[in-house]
Amino acid sequence: MRTIKRFIPLVVSIAVVVAVALVGLLESAHANARAQQIRRDDRVSEQATLAGLTNQFIQFALKDAYDFASVGPLSLQPGDPKDTALIEAYVKRSALLSYGGALVDLSGSPINAFVDGPGLPVATDPGYGPLRAALLAGKPGISTVMKTNGVPVLAMAVPVQRAGVARAIYIGYFRADRNPLETYNERLHYGKTGKAILLDATGTIIASTHRAEVGTLFGDPALRSRLESGQKGFTEYQDHGVRMVASYVPDGIGGLVSITTQTAAEFFGPIQSGGLHVALALIGLLVVAAAALFLMNHKRQMALAEAYEYKGQLLANTTHELKTPLTAIRGAAVTLGMRWRTMSAEQVDQFLGIIHRRCDGLSKLIERILLGARLEAGREVTLNAVPTDVLGSLRAITSEFKDVSPKHPVLLAAPEDVWVNADPEALDQILGLLLENAIKYSPEGGEVRVAAIDGPRSVAISVSDHGVGMNAEDREHIFEPYFRASRGNANGFGGVGLGLSIVRHLVERSGGAITVESTPGQGSTFTITLPRIVSPMEPSVSLEGADR
Numbered sequence: 001m002r003t004i005k006r007f008i009p010l011v012v013s014i015a016v017v018v019a020v021a022l023v024g025l026l027e028s029a030h031a032n033a034r035a036q037q038i039r040r041d042d043r044v045s046e047q048a049t050l051a052g053l054t055n056q057f058i059q060f061a062l063k064d065a066y067d068f069a070s071v072g073p074l075s076l077q078p079g080d081p082k083d084t085a086l087i088e089a090y091v092k093r094s095a096l097l098s099y100g101g102a103l104v105d106l107s108g109s110p111i112n113a114f115v116d117g118p119g120l121p122v123a124t125d126p127g128y129g130p131l132r133a134a135l136l137a138g139k140p141g142i143s144t145v146m147k148t149n150g151v152p153v154l155a156m157a158v159p160v161q162r163a164g165v166a167r168a169i170y171i172g173y174f175r176a177d178r179n180p181l182e183t184y185n186e187r188l189h190y191g192k193t194g195k196a197i198l199l200d201a202t203g204t205i206i207a208s209t210h211r212a213e214v215g216t217l218f219g220d221p222a223l224r225s226r227l228e229s230g231q232k233g234f235t236e237y238q239d240h241g242v243r244m245v246a247s248y249v250p251d252g253i254g255g256l257v258s259i260t261t262q263t264a265a266e267f268f269g270p271i272q273s274g275g276l277h278v279a280l281a282l283i284g285l286l287v288v289a290a291a292a293l294f295l296m297n298h299k300r301q302m303a304l305a306e307a308y309e310y311k312g313q314l315l316a317n318t319t320h321e322l323k324t325p326l327t328a329i330r331g332a333a334v335t336l337g338m339r340w341r342t343m344s345a346e347q348v349d350q351f352l353g354i355i356h357r358r359c360d361g362l363s364k365l366i367e368r369i370l371l372g373a374r375l376e377a378g379r380e381v382t383l384n385a386v387p388t389d390v391l392g393s394l395r396a397i398t399s400e401f402k403d404v405s406p407k408h409p410v411l412l413a414a415p416e417d418v419w420v421n422a423d424p425e426a427l428d429q430i431l432g433l434l435l436e437n438a439i440k441y442s443p444e445g446g447e448v449r450v451a452a453i454d455g456p457r458s459v460a461i462s463v464s465d466h467g468v469g470m471n472a473e474d475r476e477h478i479f480e481p482y483f484r485a486s487r488g489n490a491n492g493f494g495g496v497g498l499g500l501s502i503v504r505h506l507v508e509r510s511g512g513a514i515t516v517e518s519t520p521g522q523g524s525t526f527t528i529t530l531p532r533i534v535s536p537m538e539p540s541v542s543l544e545g546a547d548r
Ligand code: ADP
Pocket: 437, 438, 441, 465, 467, 468, 469, 470, 478, 483, 484, 485, 486, 487, 488, 489, 494, 495, 496, 497, 498, 499, 500, 501, 523, 524
């Protein structure tokens, strides 16, 4: 259950990142869809322009044919060579109707004709049907693709009028595979796969980027039937398993429709690859964020585990340090309680002495824990810096320690009349803690040296021992609260790991610094520097941060 709980923040964070990425992906998909729609609409409006151009070109050709037929001096006499010459001249100068021309009477019987090629479509060609129908409806006619000797041919018919009355019909022919419309379509290029196509009302191709397709039926029946509605639009279809797009717009004349086809992959390619990049970037971001979160969570878990271990160690140390004097006090009190009547006054004093010393030790330990906590929390500890005689302070503390541990010779070397600006009680505590450690971490008989060196701005006071020393890794941590070097613990030295942290705080708040030199098995030297003053008469300097 606890394991599950520990992973809740990670799961929630990853869920948030996934949600954000999903929103991003959705947005990107929407943007993609919008971009695709804009691209479709653009293609349809381009198509409308093309359809308009085709319409104008055919209108122009029809008008030209109409002018020729109605204004020109055609006799309308069957086989009249003059008419043949006129038709030939017209065919040769016409931009579109350049294959041939024929005059037929209103019932459809030939009057005269000229052809610039293999021949004209025979009178029975079904292509004449739509021509006739259009003319009867009062409109110019355009035929579907006819063929003559394999050549796809288109026809356009206009009435030949005399005094406002239709007397005959002029039919102009052009080769679907060889005319300006075809040339124009061949030159239109849309990427590698795009094709411009012109279809007639039956779905037959009358002009195309690929000339070979002219005269054939457009491939997609679904699209062909859609074109019958006469609407413009955009559609997608399959051509031999390839997804295609097509834009189509009716030309508004003769049932012709302008179309552009292209593979969907090419048409939507840039948008899709843009969308793909966005998606990939988002997925990449998601993976990186998830990995970072996982790593952060892992680090946090490790830090928590370390903190737990540290807390356990701390509790064990402190409890042990508190329990030892309590056991001694309890033992002395029990002995006294049971045997005081039979004891000599000296013996009673001895036991009372144990209780007294141990109580002192306990309250000192508790005070140290409280002071350590205050200093660590950055709380105010009042320091009254006054001119303090270094030699005097060192003498007092060293002689005290000679009594504390007679088995450790404590040597002192310090110049006279050297003064520092420091709180005497704090200095006493600093030196006391350093000496306590020097003795604690030295074997019996180990010499402890206390020395002071006068400097121009500060005084350096060192406490050296020939004890267990410590390695470089431990040296980096000894000033941290509750840190105890493994070496110290293994050797069974008591302590809660607060002494050096208190020393560092007090030294720094006195405007000084502390350093350590140590070699495992050879001993350690702790050196503190404190601000020097020339004489006790010099006004005490207010130390920045000293009272914090
Ligand atoms: P404590 O002595 O209660 O463990 P300190 O803060 O005074 O706590 O010291 C921190 C650690 O530094 C000690 O556990 C010990 O490993 C190391 N240490 C301190 N002074 C000495 C010394 N004079 N010689 C060797 N190791 C020392």
